[in-house]
Amino acid sequence: MTPVFELSQLSVRFGPKTILSDLNGSYSARATGLLGPNGAGKSTLINTLLGFYQPAAGAARVFGFSTRAEPRRIRSLVGYMPEHESFIAEMTAVSFVRMMAELSGLPPDAALERAHESLYFVGLGEARYRALSTYSLGMKQLVKLAQAIAHGPRLLILDEPTNGLDPPARERMIRLIRGMRDSQGLNIILCSHLLRDVEETCDEALILKDGCIVHHSNLAEERKANRRFLELETYGGDGGFADAAEKLGCECAVSGPGRMRMVLSEGFEIRSLFRLAAEKNVRIRRLNFRRDSLQDIFLKAMEGSDGRL
């Protein structure tokens, strides 16, 4: 299978300043998250993949096409949702999305149909005949998403898609992204500085720092592993709960009175833990799967050699 994008010793410079330095790797995940602090080079990497920046050294390929030699080919396969506001204020949403679809090569009739469909899909069906200047920030984000998917791209590049959204709008955006990720034939690159966005939508995370890839992790694997880590808070019982749990095949570490961490054995069902608690007359007050793995990974990746952030 052709990787979604490949980087081979990719470096990008602006004048004397090196923005991306010696990036390597082949990425085939359905949804890849680009993480990193401001100025890490996330947007520059996206712009390079789109062919806006020429590599100073090395090469980047999208679906096997070189960004240097075949940028048009790449752009015909890509839908791009930029970070900043990008729209034409005096146009209505439907004509704006239609024009963008036509520029991607759709015939006028098909473009009009797809514009309506995309706007309905993102939830702007009722507002599609309004001028974009009258849209709220959240609606403008959705229009940017609609224009990015109107031509049916194979790769969707989303640059900070939840920027400026209130919690319900963010939730909606994340739901849309997840929906598209799970559909056939669409890969996603999501660039964000919000760990939650990446965690909730992506299968892989690529962490950039100072223009270098400092970590690449498979979030699906991490999630699977996390399903085995538990944090428990219990009340009551005679203290034999941890020992009994170990007999069931869990590794337990007591971290305080009534608090423990567990590593569940393969195939272990949570139901057994509740059954055990009932037998031992223990009340389970809190039970959490470990959720902060990406944050841990990110913070570890951001640490300098001296251990400081």
Next chain:
Amino acid sequence: MAVYRKSYRGYSGKTTPEWRRFLVVARYAGRRLVRSRLLVAFVAACFLYSIGCAVYIYACHNKLVLSVLGVLGANQATLVGSTFFYVFLQVETGLALILTALAGPGLLSPDLTDQGIVLYLSRPFSRAEYLLGKWLVLLALLSGITWLPGLGLFAIQSDLAGSAWLLANLWMLAGLFFGSFYAILMLSLPALAFSAWFRRKLVAGGALLLLFILGSGFGQAVNASLRTHAGDFLALDHLMRIVQSALFRRPSAHAVSAGAAWAELALLSMLCLALIIRKIRAREVAQ
């Protein structure tokens, strides 16, 4: 991805040829322009002059009208000849300046104000195609009031005067076409540059008018104070007149040659394109 389906689906239908995509930009830009009633009214008014000229040509070939006016037997060549078409082009060039000031500023600025340009260029679409599409709108508008009606008048005159007149005056077609083309380039490229640099349409339109009006005045001031003809290079309207005079084989009162005027057009075009390209960028990250 039908409206009732709430899930994403790709597109697998046919696509348009890449070379034709710049026409999409031209079509949408043209559609935006015709929503301005002022612009549509002005374009319609521009045709009135052409219609008046057509009536004049007809009258020049109508014995009854000529006898009423008392010029029956006058030399037809003096009534409708190179002077007639030269004056026609001069008037239409003046109207074209106003039309460009009305239409030009709204072409690029809406795409640049809210960074819409990033979305154009993130598609299989180049800056050159984008510019070509936008310029095509001005080319069509200005052609519609300059060389195209000129061609129509020439056809009417040829039809009424006969093939001998047509053969003797065929060279004037080149005058009409190249004289108009020079004016169109001279007007449209600065208009696009101003549209790229000034976000407000009124400012961009005003700047274009000032370029021609102040440029002409400043050029004359330079000529008078320094006793040279270098000031003519600053007066863009003079340059257009110089080129059009030469094309219609008329004596020119200006010291600048038509060749130098064409060279200045080339320089001005390069300057305008450089100014436009500085603004038409896909990047949104500050370097």
